Amino acid sequence: MNALHSLPAAEPLIRLRGLSKSFGRTAGRNGGKSGDRDGGVAAVRDVSLDIGAGEIFGIAGRSGAGKSTLLRLFNLLEQPDAGTVTVDGQELTRLDKRALRAARQNIGMIFQGFNLLQNATVAGNVAFPLEIHGGRSREEIARRVADCLALVHLEDKPQAYPAQLSGGQRQRVAIARALASGPAVLLCDEPTSALDAETTRSILATLRDVNARLNVTIVIVSHELDVLAALCHRVAVIDGGEVAEIVSPETPHAITALGRELVSLFSAPSSALASSPSSAPSRSPAREVHHA
Ligand SMILES: Nc1ncnc2c1ncn2[C@@H]1O[C@H](COP(=O)(O)OP(=O)(O)OP(=O)(O)O)[C@@H](O)[C@H]1O
Numbered sequence: 001m002n003a004l005h006s007l008p009a010a011e012p013l014i015r016l017r018g019l020s021k022s023f024g025r026t027a028g029r030n031g032g033k034s035g036d037r038d039g040g041v042a043a044v045r046d047v048s049l050d051i052g053a054g055e056i057f058g059i060a061g062r063s064g065a066g067k068s069t070l071l072r073l074f075n076l077l078e079q080p081d082a083g084t085v086t087v088d089g090q091e092l093t094r095l096d097k098r099a100l101r102a103a104r105q106n107i108g109m110i111f112q113g114f115n116l117l118q119n120a121t122v123a124g125n126v127a128f129p130l131e132i133h134g135g136r137s138r139e140e141i142a143r144r145v146a147d148c149l150a151l152v153h154l155e156d157k158p159q160a161y162p163a164q165l166s167g168g169q170r171q172r173v174a175i176a177r178a179l180a181s182g183p184a185v186l187l188c189d190e191p192t193s194a195l196d197a198e199t200t201r202s203i204l205a206t207l208r209d210v211n212a213r214l215n216v217t218i219v220i221v222s223h224e225l226d227v228l229a230a231l232c233h234r235v236a237v238i239d240g241g242e243v244a245e246i247v248s249p250e251t252p253h254a255i256t257a258l259g260r261e262l263v264s265l266f267s268a269p270s271s272a273l274a275s276s277p278s279s280a281p282s283r284s285p286a287r288e289v290h291h292a
Pocket residue numbers: 023024041042043061062063064065066067068069070223
């Protein structure tokens with residue numbers, strides 16, 4: 001689908017235009033349009049999106065739809081074959097390596113597997129991106145680490161090692177680390193998929209808090225539709241690398257099956273992952289997107 005979806009009223013914080021990415025023999029700056037024909041995989045096809053400052057934006061889709069590839073294009077962990085990525089007024093796709101490294105300070109990212117340094121303490125993990133980027137004093141870094149750990153309620157764990165923490169605590173360390181440089185954007189790739197329902201609820205509460213208190217724009221990929229419905233203002237449904245539709249709680253008639261399910265979950269007052277502490281503790285597997 002070529003149409004530009006979505007449109008926050010104000011100037012968007014994130015602007016994607018005509019993004020395409022193929023893997024395989026034919027990947028190249030020509031847009032990967034021949035990707036299928038020549039045996040490659042067209043993972044993302046001509047995606048254009050605007051995401052507003054302070055928005056929580058979800059990406060849904062079946063396994064292999066292109067969700068993670070699309071997310072990794074937001075900070076150019078994947079280089080697009082065609083198209084542009086603009087974040088906070090900076091067109092990332094025009095930057096050289098050095099400028100891109102600096103621009104990435106404005107874009108934090110967390111992953112399903114947490115990706116923590118096992119041999120570093122909690123404080124060491126959070127300090128790490130600040131230390132490698134340079135330009136900050138030891139005191140500044142210590143203050144920033146303490147602030148970020150307080151934000152995720154781990155102020156009592158700076159000297160612990162990742163192996164001594166629960167999965168939820170590890171993900172909160174990863175969130176603190178991703179926020180250490182004060183980014184405007186937090187990208188989340190399946191952040192709760194390795195966690196049980198109770199822990200998922202606490203991570204969602206932390207992400208809501210980060211969004212509300214710091215106005216950090218969040219983009220989250222998840223195959224768990226109830227997670228997306230509990231957290232997001234809008235969700236893009238990706239199918240075959242394209243944006244099939246964007247749904248929100250106000251969408252009257254979703255066109256895809258996933259979109260319809262999301263809309264029903266948005267309006268489900270008893271969503272297991274709603275912010276209310278009295279909500280039901282477990283999630284229904286029927287609300288997950290199963291492999292295609
Ligand atoms: N590094 C790569 N090399 C080759 N093909 C890739 C690579 N990364 C992704 N792909 C292919 O691109 C397509 C989209 O993959 P992607 O991981 O983005 O999908 P996804 O929607 O995130 O799937 P899942 O929910 O299973 O993680 C798939 O066909 C996948 O096999």
